[in-house]
Amino acid sequence: MTLVLVETDATGATETSLETLTFARGVAARSDSAALEAIMVGPLSPDVSDHVLDQMREQGVAVVHHAEGGQLSAYAAAAWAAAVVETATSSSTRVVMAAGTPRGSEVMAHVATRLQVPMAANVVAADETQPLVVSRQVMGGSVLEEMRLDGDLAVLTVAGHSTSARPAEEPTEPKLVTFEPALTDADLVARVVSIEESEKADTAGLTNARVVVGGGRGAGSAEGFADLLELADLLGGALGVSRVVTSLGWRPHHEQVGQTGSRIAPDLYVACGISGAIQHWAGCQSAKTILAINTDPDAPMVTKAHYAVIGDLHEIVPAINEELRRRQAHPA
Amino acid sequence: MTNVLVCIKRVPETSGQILLAADAMSVDARHVGYTVSAHEECAVEAAIQIASATGGEATVLSLGSGDSVEQIRDAVAVGCTSAILVEADGERFGPGDVASAIAEVVTTHEAADSAFDLILVGNDAADTGDFQVGVRLAYALGRPVLTGISTVEVVDGAAVARGDGPDGTEVFRLPLPAVIAIQEGGITPRYPSIPGRMKAKRTAVETVAASVQPAGSGRVGLKLPPTPPSAVEILGEGAAAAPAVVDLLVTLGVVSS
Ligand SMILES: Cc1cc2nc3c(=O)[nH]c(=O)nc-3n(C[C@H](O)[C@H](O)[C@H](O)COP(=O)(O)OP(=O)(O)OC[C@H]3O[C@@H](n4cnc5c(N)ncnc54)[C@H](O)[C@@H]3O)c2cc1C
Ligand SMILES: Nc1ncnc2c1ncn2[C@@H]1O[C@H](COP(=O)(O)O)[C@@H](O)[C@H]1O
Numbered sequence: 001m002t003l004v005l006v007e008t009d010a011t012g013a014t015e016t017s018l019e020t021l022t023f024a025r026g027v028a029a030r031s032d033s034a035a036l037e038a039i040m041v042g043p044l045s046p047d048v049s050d051h052v053l054d055q056m057r058e059q060g061v062a063v064v065h066h067a068e069g070g071q072l073s074a075y076a077a078a079a080w081a082a083a084v085v086e087t088a089t090s091s092s093t094r095v096v097m098a099a100g101t102p103r104g105s106e107v108m109a110h111v112a113t114r115l116q117v118p119m120a121a122n123v124v125a126a127d128e129t130q131p132l133v134v135s136r137q138v139m140g141g142s143v144l145e146e147m148r149l150d151g152d153l154a155v156l157t158v159a160g161h162s163t164s165a166r167p168a169e170e171p172t173e174p175k176l177v178t179f180e181p182a183l184t185d186a187d188l189v190a191r192v193v194s195i196e197e198s199e200k201a202d203t204a205g206l207t208n209a210r211v212v213v214g215g216g217r218g219a220g221s222a223e224g225f226a227d228l229l230e231l232a233d234l235l236g237g238a239l240g241v242s243r244v245v246t247s248l249g250w251r252p253h254h255e256q257v258g259q260t261g262s263r264i265a266p267d268l269y270v271a272c273g274i275s276g277a278i279q280h281w282a283g284c285q286s287a288k289t290i291l292a293i294n295t296d297p298d299a300p301m302v303t304k305a306h307y308a309v310i311g312d313l314h315e316i317v318p319a320i321n322e323e324l325r326r327r328q329a330h331p332a
Numbered sequence: 333m334t335n336v337l338v339c340i341k342r343v344p345e346t347s348g349q350i351l352l353a354a355d356a357m358s359v360d361a362r363h364v365g366y367t368v369s370a371h372e373e374c375a376v377e378a379a380i381q382i383a384s385a386t387g388g389e390a391t392v393l394s395l396g397s398g399d400s401v402e403q404i405r406d407a408v409a410v411g412c413t414s415a416i417l418v419e420a421d422g423e424r425f426g427p428g429d430v431a432s433a434i435a436e437v438v439t440t441h442e443a444a445d446s447a448f449d450l451i452l453v454g455n456d457a458a459d460t461g462d463f464q465v466g467v468r469l470a471y472a473l474g475r476p477v478l479t480g481i482s483t484v485e486v487v488d489g490a491a492v493a494r495g496d497g498p499d500g501t502e503v504f505r506l507p508l509p510a511v512i513a514i515q516e517g518g519i520t521p522r523y524p525s526i527p528g529r530m531k532a533k534r535t536a537v538e539t540v541a542a543s544v545q546p547a548g549s550g551r552v553g554l555k556l557p558p559t560p561p562s563a564v565e566i567l568g569e570g571a572a573a574a575p576a577v578v579d580l581l582v583t584l585g586v587v588s589s
Contacts, residue, residue, distance in 0.1 A: 009498060075497065077479070100463075102480040102496070102515075105456075109467035109479070118426065118550055121456070121463045133552065138461050139359065142350055145460075146552035157463070189476040189506065196494070196501040211586055235586055243370070253517040254496070259458075260370045260516045268586050277347045289584055291577070292564075303562040307580060311570035319571035323578045324587065 001035040001062075002028040003088050005080075005098035005107060008040060012051040015208065016099035018165035020158045021059040023126075024097055025168060031094055031129045038174075039065040039087050041080045042072045053174060060168025062175065069180040075103075076191030081110030083181035088115070093153060095132065097123075100157035112155035120147050122159040137162075140259030141282030160207075161265035161286040206255065211237030212266045214257060214284065215245060218273015218294065218313055222250040227317040228272055234324045240264060240284070242274050258283035272313040276301025293317065334386040334486045334508070337448040338379035339393050339434060339469075340372045340407060341422075342400040343459040356553045358423060359459070368403050371454035373521040374482075375514040379452050380411035380522075382486050389413045391448070393437065395430055396422035401537055409524035409532035420542035426549035427460070431468035433542040438473060440540075449508040450491060455479055455515040460549070466513035477511040478504055482518030494518065 004024045006017045013021075021038065028036045038061045040052065049066075056064050067083035084107065088096050096111055098104030100122045112119035124144070125135040132154040138145045141159075149156070206212065213232040219225055225239070232239045240257040241250070257264055259279040269287035274280060276292070276299055284290070292305035293313050302308045309316050344361035351360040376392065383390035392407035394400040395418040404415045418433055425433070438448055451473075453466040463479070470477030481504075484493040491506045495515065506512075524532070567576040581587045 007498075075502065078476075103498070105463040106467070106479045109464040110471075112464065113468050113471045118428065119462070119464055120550075121461055135555075138554070139346060139350065139459055140461070142346065142557070143352075143359065144555045144557055146555065147550045148552050149550060186476070190478050190504060190510075192497065192502045193505050194503045195497065195499050196503060198496070198501040235581070256517075268581075268584055278350070279347065291567075291580070297566070303564060305564050307567050308564050309567050309569065309573040309577060311573070315571045316573060316577075319574035320577050323574040324581075327578060327587075 001033055001037050001091060001093050002031070002095045002097070003084070003093050004036070004038050005084055005096070005104060006038045006040050006052070006056075007099065007101065007103055008044060008048060008052060010048070012048055013055045014099070014101075015165060016101055016104070016160050018055065018059060019161065019163045020097060020099045020104075021061065022165050023158045023163045024095070025060055027095055027126045033092070033094065035062050036060055037063040037065065037087075039067065039084055041067045041083050042075065043068065053176065056174045057171045058167040060170060060172050062172055064174045064176050066176060066178045067181050068178055071183055071188060074192045076188050077103075077106045077110050078187040078190060079181070079183050080107045081114060082183055082187050084111050085114050086181045088153065095154045095156070097156045097158055100159050105157050108155050108157050115153055115155065117151040117153050117155055118149050120149055120154070120156040123156045124159050124162040137282075140279045141285065142278040160263045206238045206240055206257075207262050207264055209238035209264070209266050211235040211268045212240045212257070212264050212270070212287070213237055214240045214242070214269060214271040214274050215251070216242035216272070216274030217244045219245065219250065220273075220314070224314065225251060227314065227321060230321050231270065231317055234321060237266070240269075242280050271301050271305065272317060274301050275299045276304060334382050334388040334449045335391070335447065336379040336383050336388060336450045336452060337391045337393055337438065338372075338375050338407070338412065338452045339465070340368045340376065340403055340454070341457045341459070342366050342394060342396050342403045343368065343457065350556065352554050352556060356555070357551065358554070366399070366402065367458070368406075369454045369456070369458035370516040371456065371514055374516050374519040375452040375454055376407045376410060376412065377519050377521040378484055378514055382450065382484070383413065384411070386486055388449070391416060393418065393434065395420050395425065395433055395542060404537055405532040405535070406524070408535045409528040410522050411528065415535055415537040417537050417539045418542050419539055420546075424546045424548060425542075426547055427462040427464045428468055429544055429546040429548070431465050431472055433544040434465075434469055435472035436542070436544065437540060447509070450486070451509070451511045452484075453511070453513050455513045466511050470511035473509075473511070475509050475511050476506050477513070478506065479513035480515045481512050482515055484512055484514070
């Protein structure tokens with residue numbers, strides 16, 4: 001079988017988990033045992049649990065394993081991995097995967113180490129079934145590596161937003177199996193002892209936003225972001241920035257888009273004063289439409305974009321805001 | 333006193349056009365410089381801060397060819413106090429091999445009475461992005477491990493680490509020795525000073541040969557994703573383009589007409 005670690009939030013399975021299930025369905029279909037199973041770890045409210053089961057039905061999952069128990073109430077990667085390994089080894093599993101999120105990557109690294117097999121991170125395609133050969137993003141997404149995963153069992157993470165989540169042709173009636181994994185004290189040493197509130201909670205706002213307004217060095221200063229924030233606001237979107245901007249302290253790091261920031265996949269990305277270095281591109285390439293605003297018509301962001309306006313963002317963005325407000329006040 | 337080991341990897345600095353070597357097994361880095369990942373720069377800074385706060389040593393280690401000494405000296409220039417080069421043909425080492433080779437060095441140092449209380453690595457290497465050396469190293473040494481950590485300090489002999497979680501900032505408290513993978517975001521790396529650079533030139537780099545027989549990375553080859561020819565539509569220049577932009581926003585359904 002193919003086993004997918006499903007992450008959940010307050011509403012159900014996360015979008016990247018659903019993408020991973022869709023990806024896994026393709027892998028499972030090409031292998032000799034097409035069964036797709038899912039595993040969730042930790043406490044779930046009954047509402048969320050019901051909704052996740054609906055989502056699993058839609059994704060064509062045959063069995064949903066739910067690891068529970070008091071010891072799993074706080075996140076500990078090793079304990080999650082122990083639960084995944086227990087499930088994977090209790091039947092003949094060929095592939096174990098998770099989304100390439102911080103948690104997904106962390107737990108899969110533990111799983112691969114425990115099973116003494118290689119792990120492929122940020123996979124975008126899987127071709128052969130035995131041994132599994134995958135294509136994955138390296139160099140921050142600017143190069144693809146073909147990698148062979150020798151061993152009976154392959155462990156991988158799926159690059160966020162490289163596939164979109166689609167329902168299965170045939171929905172299933174997933175069987176729910178609840179279990180309490182066998183854990184050692186060592187599995188619980190590195191566990192969350194408390195959670196502090198942080199502005200960071202908004203990364204989800206950035207990664208799931210339909211519109212992202214991006215600002216780079218071209219914004220010129222911390223104050224230079226006022227117009228961009230207003231545009232984001234008018235479009236009901238979020239602000240994203242380049243690394244130069246966070247390094248200079250103009251904006252907080254949680255707004256950074258790119259290889260070492262968030263990966264976004266909005267319907268529209270308005271990239272203002274951003275050159276489009278590969279490390280930035282790695283985070284925004286999944287945007288459906290890109291509009292670049294830049295003084296330099298040869299900037300990579302401009303040549304790679306679908307649309308561009310050439311000129312000073314400090315003149316163009318206020319003019320767009322003005323036009324948006326004007327049309328709001330006087331609808332056509 | 334907390335002795336910290338921080339592991340860094342020499343990688344091509346690739347902000348522009350990337351070229352592949354003729355055999356497509358590596359990136360052609362002849363015309364670009366080299367660097368380390370942003371996460372590792374933060375890990376180096378954390379190592380220096382913890383060592384100096386507790387009167388311990390901050391040792392920098394890199395596994396790779398002799399050229400990696402350049403990156404090792406950069407880390408000494410900002411404050412690492414000793415340096416180790418694990419000489420190996422890095423291309424033939426997969427993440428599991430790197431972890432085994434580093435574990436071997438750590439164990440040897442321990443036997444010689446110079447143990448590392450805390451090992452810091454980057455969350456993922458800038459080139460191969462494997463997301464696993466830290467975890468594999470921790471298991472090889474039988475130590476607890478965290479990844480995705482933005483800040484770490486040592487309080488009463490334990491590592492207190494914070495990282496972004498789905499519900500806010502997650503706090504961890506690990507007994508030492510431990511392994512922690514640092515993620516850019518909570519630590520600002522310092523710039524080297526002139527005296528720092530001078531010291532880096534003089535600092536001896538302990539060189540050991542990796543004795544691990546590498547299993548390899550499983551790499552079959554590299555490919556550049558196809559770059560479609562530019563199809564950009566220029567909507568206009570300057571503020572005069574604003575109406576065209578808003579028309580586009582309407583067409584895209586981002587704003588209602
Ligand atoms: C290991 C590693 C990881 C990295 N990770 C990331 C990452 O996650 N995210 C990231 O963004 N970067 C990352 N980088 C950095 C990346 O290589 C670039 O340095 C960075 O993205 C450049 O930011 P920028 O586009 O804002 O600045 P610049 O490259 O300086 O570009 C500024 C742009 O603004 C334009 N401009 C200037 N003035 C104006 C104006 N008034 N109006 C309109 N346009 C104007 C210029 O023409 C130019 O195109 C990473 C680098 C490394 C080595
Ligand atoms: N060759 C190497 N030498 C030293 N440290 C390394 C090496 N390769 C990886 N690392 C460390 O392990 C981290 C994670 O790497 P990876 O698992 O390959 O993505 C890196 O950020 C480095 O800190």
